[in-house]
Amino acid sequence: xxxxxxxxxxxxxxxxxxxxxxxxxxxxxxxxxxxxxxxxxxxxxxxxxxxxxxxxxxxxxxxxxxxxxxxxxxxxxxxxxxxxxxxxxxxxxxxxxxxxxxxxxxxxxxxxxxxxxxxxxxxxxxxxxxxxxxxxxxxxxxxxxxxxxxxxxxxxxxxxxxxxxxxxxxxxxxxxxxxxxxxxxxxxxxxxxxxxxxxxxxxxxxxxxxxxxxxxxxxxxxxxxxxxxxxxxxxxxxxxxxxxxxxxxxxxxxxxxxxxxxxxxxxxxxxxxxxxxxxxxxxxxxxxxxxxxxxxxxxxxxxxxxxxxxxxxxxxxxxxxxxxxxxxxxxxxxxxxxxxxxxxxxxxxxxxxxxxxxxxxxxxxxxxxxxxxxxxxxxxxxxxxxxxxxxxxxxxxxxxxxxxxxxxxxxxxxx
Amino acid sequence: xxxxxxxxxxxxxxxxxxxxxxxxxxxxxxxxxxxxxxxxxxxxxxxxxxxxxxxxxxxxxxxxxxxxxxxxxxxxxxxxxxxxxxxxxxxxxxxxxxxxxxxxxxxxxxxxxxxxxxxxxxxxxxxxxxxxxxxxxxxxxxxxxxxxxxxxxxxxxxxxxxxxxxxxxxxxxxxxxxxxxxxxxxxxxxxxxxxxxxxxxxxxxxxxxxxxxxxxxxxxxxxxxxxxxxxxxxxxxxxxxxxxxxxxxxxxxxxxxxxxxxxxxxxxxxxxxxxxxxxxxxxxxxxxxxxxxxxxxxxxxxxxxxxxxxxxxxxxxxxxxxxxxxxxxxxxxxxxxxxxxxxxxxxxxxxxxxxxxxxxxxxxxxxxxxxxxxxxxxxxxxxxxxxxxxxxxxxxxxxxxxxxxxxxxxxxxxx
Numbered sequence: 010x011x012x013x014x015x016x017x018x019x020x021x022x023x024x025x026x027x028x029x030x031x032x033x034x035x036x037x038x039x040x041x042x043x044x045x046x047x048x049x050x051x052x053x054x055x056x057x058x059x060x061x062x063x064x065x066x067x068x069x070x071x072x073x074x075x076x077x078x079x080x081x082x083x084x085x086x087x088x089x090x091x092x093x094x095x096x097x098x099x100x101x102x103x104x105x106x107x108x109x110x111x112x113x114x115x116x117x118x119x120x121x122x123x124x125x126x127x128x129x130x131x132x133x134x135x136x137x138x139x140x141x142x143x144x145x146x147x148x149x150x151x152x153x154x155x156x157x158x159x160x161x162x163x164x165x166x167x168x169x170x171x172x173x174x175x176x177x178x179x180x181x182x183x184x185x186x187x188x189x190x191x192x193x194x195x196x197x198x199x200x201x202x203x204x205x206x207x208x209x210x211x212x213x214x215x216x217x218x219x220x221x222x223x224x225x226x227x228x229x230x231x232x233x234x235x236x237x238x239x240x241x242x243x244x245x246x247x248x249x250x251x252x253x254x255x256x257x258x259x260x261x262x263x264x265x266x267x268x269x270x271x272x273x274x275x276x277x278x279x280x281x282x283x284x285x286x287x288x289x290x291x292x293x294x295x296x297x298x299x300x301x302x303x304x305x306x307x308x309x310x311x312x313x314x315x316x317x318x319x320x321x322x323x324x325x326x327x328x329x330x331x332x333x334x335x336x337x338x339x340x341x342x343x344x345x346x347x348x349x350x351x352x353x354x355x356x357x358x359x360x361x362x363x364x365x366x367x368x369x370x371x372x373x374x375x376x377x378x379x380x381x382x383x384x385x386x387x388x389x390x391x392x393x394x395x396x397x398x399x400x401x402x403x404x405x406x407x408x409x410x411x412x413x414x415x416x417x418x419x420x421x422x423x424x
Numbered sequence: 425x426x427x428x429x430x431x432x433x434x435x436x437x438x439x440x441x442x443x444x445x446x447x448x449x450x451x452x453x454x455x456x457x458x459x460x461x462x463x464x465x466x467x468x469x470x471x472x473x474x475x476x477x478x479x480x481x482x483x484x485x486x487x488x489x490x491x492x493x494x495x496x497x498x499x500x501x502x503x504x505x506x507x508x509x510x511x512x513x514x515x516x517x518x519x520x521x522x523x524x525x526x527x528x529x530x531x532x533x534x535x536x537x538x539x540x541x542x543x544x545x546x547x548x549x550x551x552x553x554x555x556x557x558x559x560x561x562x563x564x565x566x567x568x569x570x571x572x573x574x575x576x577x578x579x580x581x582x583x584x585x586x587x588x589x590x591x592x593x594x595x596x597x598x599x600x601x602x603x604x605x606x607x608x609x610x611x612x613x614x615x616x617x618x619x620x621x622x623x624x625x626x627x628x629x630x631x632x633x634x635x636x637x638x639x640x641x642x643x644x645x646x647x648x649x650x651x652x653x654x655x656x657x658x659x660x661x662x663x664x665x666x667x668x669x670x671x672x673x674x675x676x677x678x679x680x681x682x683x684x685x686x687x688x689x690x691x692x693x694x695x696x697x698x699x700x701x702x703x704x705x706x707x708x709x710x711x712x713x714x715x716x717x718x719x720x721x722x723x724x725x726x727x728x729x730x731x732x733x734x735x736x737x738x739x740x741x742x743x744x745x746x747x748x749x750x751x752x753x754x755x756x757x758x759x760x761x762x763x764x765x766x767x768x769x770x771x772x773x774x775x776x777x778x779x780x781x782x783x784x785x786x787x788x789x790x791x792x793x794x795x796x797x798x799x800x801x802x803x804x805x806x807x808x809x810x811x812x813x814x815x816x817x818x819x820x821x822x823x824x825x826x827x828x829x830x831x832x833x834x835x836x837x838x839x
Contacts, residue, residue, distance in 0.1 A: 030432060217435065
């Protein structure tokens with residue numbers, strides 16, 4: 010249950026439920042229902058009652074603040090039929106917290122020190138709102154578990170992992186899964202390569218078309234995690250060999266992460282000259298900590314004048330939106346920034362045609378120590394989507410080129 | 425109700441519910457509950473039954489595809505106790521759709537041509553799944569309305585706006601709201617300035633701390649939209665004057681949008697030299713269509729060597745992370761790219777200290793036709809959050825500088 014009018018109206022995006030669903034799935038617990046309800050006591054109470062009727066464990070996120078709008082504690086107390094008492098020790102800590110910051114303690118905040126007779130408060134080292142772990146010992150909800158967590162993810166996550174999990178005493182997990190992230194191959198082509206592998210249900214093999222390429226997930230259940238892993242092993246090997254040359258990473262690994270590792274391992278540097286992608290490639294690469302070590306520099310150059318500042322010269326009749334232009338941009342960026350590798354993008358992000366080329370056109374240039382290819386591709390979507398897909402294509406092509414340079418994969422398949 | 429295991433597990437983000445909640449709010453209908461349920465017939469049925477017990481209108485999103493996992497039609501039929509019949513006319517259209525693409529018609533797709541006796545199918549010009557509009561004429565749910573919409577937003581939105589709204593026959597809307605987006609002022613400082621304005625409930629004035637600054641929303645309800653607007657007017661004026669100099673836009677306007685308009689109106693150009701923000705500012709600006717007209721160029725330069733390529737020279741003893749460096753970067757970018765304005769960022773995105781400066785340190789330089797100030801600020805958060813906040817700060821400072829240059833607002837308040 011996510012509690013909060015802002016969540017209900019989508020004014021803030023609820024990422025907690027997905028985090029909890031995934032974490033629980035890995036521990037063998039399946040999420041059946043997720044309900045969002047506004048800051049209204051009667052509705053939180055009725056939703057919690059329903060949730061307890063159909064589930065053994067109910068997790069509430071949000072509504073633990075100190076204001077009159079924060080009603081999660083009140084709702085739990087009403088549903089389990091208990092009266093909250095004030096935890097005097099924690100109340101003193103709370104007062105001290107405010108005093109140490111030179112602020113007076115607002116009396117309404119006392120309720121953040123409440124506990125229920127059948128519950129315990131979960132410490133929150135990051136904020137003022139403790140969580141609640143409630144296990145009614147009598148009444149109609151006897152034996153059920155109610156967990157209340159703060160709304161902010163940076164408070165919720167450590168509390169869940171460090172405080173709640175150990176109290177839940179879950180049976181040993183028997184769910185194993187591994188995701189392979191691919192580049193340069195479509196979902197139907199993958200389905201062909203996987204063939205009958207996708208028909209079995211345990212281990213199961215499923216494909217998901219994502220913004221950053223198609224993900225292939227192998228999952229297996231068994232009595233223990235170890236047995237599930239063993240069960241999945243053979244299928245995992247077969248999936249890996251069927252998709253050879255297309256898998257850039259596993260599980261949470263992203264392309265910028267993989268590129269960062271490859272470049273660091275080779276002791277090489279990269280620069281970027283972006284037209285079509287307008288800075289997005291640089292933004293994505295610079296999200297990696299330590300990127301300043303291998304990201305030698307980069308620029309956004311839309312106009313021919315801007316490109317010329319980096320030494321770009323186009324033969325008469327050569328379009329700025331062409332493979333030749335992409336190659337020239339990459340080659341010049343490589344020498345301007347003095348990097349081992351350089352990538353460039355030129356294309357049409359829309360909404361209007363450019364140089365007669367349709368929206369979605371993309372050329373990627375790559376310049377490197379062992380030669381400089383260019384690639385052409387077409388995408389569809391609005392301006393932002395095109396920028397994202399183009400950035401992904403450019404990074405994927407660079408990944409394949411870097412691998413080929415090490416002799417680890419063959420080139421030549423266009424995305 | 426959002427139907428789909430991928431939604432429940434957060435593997436795809438549900439944006440439909442927020443769109444519907446906001447659209448309905450503007451029409452005077454309040455969303456009370458939002459439930460997400462996986463592709464499981466018994467659970468969709470039980471959730472729909474509960475929803476119909478507590479609401480007059482239930483909207484389901486997703487589960488209208490042709491596969492065995494798409495169970496929304498089956499669930500509605502079971503809950504209202506009716507047997508679906510095949511709409512032969514639509515079935516022929518569906519067959520034609522497949523034939524015209526040279527594909528055979530899969531027999532399982534017949535269920536996309538189902539209708540219920542008490543319902544009608546809603547045409548879907550964008551996809552193959554029609555929606556459903558069901559109003560049971562007998563039984564326990566008589567008089568209630570069930571709407572089923574396809575999951576993909578680009579199919580859902582036109583169907584909602586063009587097909588569902590006119591069938592709902594809602595009373596004339598009486599809800600008016602306006603959001604003011606601010607820069608350079610915190611929530612508590614805004615609360616002080618607004619004073620007693622926030623105490624009334626109609627019109628109400630509420631503040632929301634968002635990633636791109638604090639939003640202040642004025643909302644009013646009355647019999648008609650016109651009366652609600654009139655009711656809000658005076659309060660809106662008072663909020664506007666209380667926040668003078670801090671409001672950069674209203675409703676959906678973003679800072680890059682506002683900057684694009686200001687620069688276009690002035691016929692001036694901009695360039696960017698980013699260190700701390702690593703390309704994010706360029707990415708955000710280039711999301712605006714037509715940005716190539718005023719975004720003269722930009723670059724990411726982490727190292728001193730990279731900065732020197734743009735002409736940056738630092739006096740001995742001057743740190744790369746300093747106001748002087750930010751100012752020098754902006755000044756040099758302005759002449760390198762030949763733009764009217766230039767902004768720069770230098771700071772510490774983390775996770776490690778840089779030049780002895782703590783993570784979160786940010787200096788923004790602005791160079792322009794009428795002088796070049798720099799600004800210093802501190803942020804908190806992880807690398808990505810810091811990049812986002814720093815980008816917002818830099819864009820906000822540029823906004824204030826551009827306004828001051830027109831003589832429309834006074835400067836001097838740091839963010």
